[in-house]
Amino acid sequence: MFCENCGAKIADNDLFCQSCGKKVELPAAQNAQPLAAPAANQPAQQPTNENNFSNPSQTQTAVAEKPSATAQPPVSSPYAQQQQNPAPQSTQQFGYNPAPKKPPFKLNKKIVIIASSIAAVVVVGVVLLCILISKANNPVNKMIDAINAGDYDTAESIFYSNPGAFTGNTEIQELINSKVDEVKNAYRDGTFDYDTASEKLDDLDGLPLSSSKYISDAREYMSKLSYSNKYFEEAESYLNNKDYSNAIYYYDKVIKDDKNYETAQTQRTKAIDGIRQNYLDNAKKNFDDGEYGYAFSYLFSGLKNDYLNDDEKLNKQIDTYVDEVIKASDNLFNEKKYSEAVNTIENVQSYFENNSARYEKLDAQIVKFNTEMPTLLHEMDYHDSDYFSRYQSGSKDAVGNSYDSDNVCTITTSKYSGDDDSFVEIYAKDYKKIMGTLAVKNTTGADAKGYIEILGDDKVIYKSDTFTSKSKPVNFEVNITDYEWVKIRAVSLEKKEYDYLHIILADVELYKIGSSAPDAPNTVSSEPASEPESSKAEESSKAESSKEESSKEESSKSETASKTAEESSKKSS
Numbered sequence: 001m002f003c004e005n006c007g008a009k010i011a012d013n014d015l016f017c018q019s020c021g022k023k024v025e026l027p028a029a030q031n032a033q034p035l036a037a038p039a040a041n042q043p044a045q046q047p048t049n050e051n052n053f054s055n056p057s058q059t060q061t062a063v064a065e066k067p068s069a070t071a072q073p074p075v076s077s078p079y080a081q082q083q084q085n086p087a088p089q090s091t092q093q094f095g096y097n098p099a100p101k102k103p104p105f106k107l108n109k110k111i112v113i114i115a116s117s118i119a120a121v122v123v124v125g126v127v128l129l130c131i132l133i134s135k136a137n138n139p140v141n142k143m144i145d146a147i148n149a150g151d152y153d154t155a156e157s158i159f160y161s162n163p164g165a166f167t168g169n170t171e172i173q174e175l176i177n178s179k180v181d182e183v184k185n186a187y188r189d190g191t192f193d194y195d196t197a198s199e200k201l202d203d204l205d206g207l208p209l210s211s212s213k214y215i216s217d218a219r220e221y222m223s224k225l226s227y228s229n230k231y232f233e234e235a236e237s238y239l240n241n242k243d244y245s246n247a248i249y250y251y252d253k254v255i256k257d258d259k260n261y262e263t264a265q266t267q268r269t270k271a272i273d274g275i276r277q278n279y280l281d282n283a284k285k286n287f288d289d290g291e292y293g294y295a296f297s298y299l300f301s302g303l304k305n306d307y308l309n310d311d312e313k314l315n316k317q318i319d320t321y322v323d324e325v326i327k328a329s330d331n332l333f334n335e336k337k338y339s340e341a342v343n344t345i346e347n348v349q350s351y352f353e354n355n356s357a358r359y360e361k362l363d364a365q366i367v368k369f370n371t372e373m374p375t376l377l378h379e380m381d382y383h384d385s386d387y388f389s390r391y392q393s394g395s396k397d398a399v400g401n402s403y404d405s406d407n408v409c410t411i412t413t414s415k416y417s418g419d420d421d422s423f424v425e426i427y428a429k430d431y432k433k434i435m436g437t438l439a440v441k442n443t444t445g446a447d448a449k450g451y452i453e454i455l456g457d458d459k460v461i462y463k464s465d466t467f468t469s470k471s472k473p474v475n476f477e478v479n480i481t482d483y484e485w486v487k488i489r490a491v492s493l494e495k496k497e498y499d500y501l502h503i504i505l506a507d508v509e510l511y512k513i514g515s516s517a518p519d520a521p522n523t524v525s526s527e528p529a530s531e532p533e534s535s536k537a538e539e540s541s542k543a544e545s546s547k548e549e550s551s552k553e554e555s556s557k558s559e560t561a562s563k564t565a566e567e568s569s570k571k572s573s
Contacts, residue, residue: 139161147175155208156206169209176210180201239267245275279302292325326361345365397442397504398444410441410502411502422492426485436507440471450490477520
């Protein structure tokens, strides 16, 4: 037989399952059999315990003394002990089945939680209802509702009907202050005009518990906003009229809470741009006119302006003009206008602080000029005879050229004096070459002849070709690196009375050792001089006439040669 509960095998005489302890249900046929009479010598039935179990000790003793015919071998499990208990067997034999004990009642946890929650909600609802009823009847809450509704008369009536209810209360004043803030913001944003906002503040000021100080501060705030709006309008008017300084002054008075504040800041920047542009325009006008000093003066004045202090754009323009002045001075220098080149730099340099970067940049240009600039003959200290003259600008030579620079001198020969009496001598130790133009002056006598020679420490280092009253100008370039004293001397080849040779020394220059000017050749150099612009057209015309005459002569010579060849041929034949 097997247990109906766990399926374990059960012995025929077991009343309970050895595995799970479930009571064994006997078949109906077995229950219907008559009960056997107890043996004569069988001990009296022992009382059973609550679970219908016999006392194990007693049962075991009885069984030991008089074993039953159906007794099983002893086993070690509790169920085996129960099997040997005669009480259940006896009960079975007499047909007694004890009623099963009912399990204790258990509550469902989910039902308990739901019920508790519903109860809590009900309790909270009742409490809230009581609170709401209490608040609705509270004078403070009634006054708050009236103020929020804008019914200030009712609010005032509630207060004076229940003055004691408001003792120590701060809610009303905080509410009134918040209403004051709403009015301020509405005026700031343009929702209210000034008069409407003022009336709203008057109404709030009349409420009990209102703060006079808070409302007074609000009125002052609105007043500042009102003035700020007017300042913005003034600034706009000045900006339109290009009165930039006044425009900036009023834009600066627009407060941050003004709705026009951001616009005012943008317009202020435009006004500053206008001020800057005025300085830049005035500087440019003067610079373009060659008034460099005035140009820099305008720019430096702009840097001192309160709104342009150390302005980046003005400083950048100053640097640009410094570079352009240096470039202009280089152009003058290349045109041999040396003094003008130096003066241009020096005049501008006076506007800058000593040792500043710009000052040093200009000073470097002057140093360069001092190194590169040749010394003009008419500027040098020298020894001379009565026949040497400076400042002969405007002199004209024999072929019509005019020499109009400042650096024009003349030297004249005389039959009454020796050659050493017609000269100019200069100290030239620091110079490497002398160069210039030699031309016969148009006042030279028709039969005059002579030449120019240059001596280095009394040694002839240059000798020109012979000049006559019709000679063309020539350029010369002489190396004088190794000499201290250089002498230019006019030598006459004719000793006729009053037959003078006048030589123009035009643009004679001496270049310093260390300058970038090319060195003069060691040999004597002399070449036809370039002619002044004023004489080029005239010379060109003369050249064309000369070409025509030469062409005619060549044609005539060719014809003559041809005839001679023919005659010779005839004679030969």
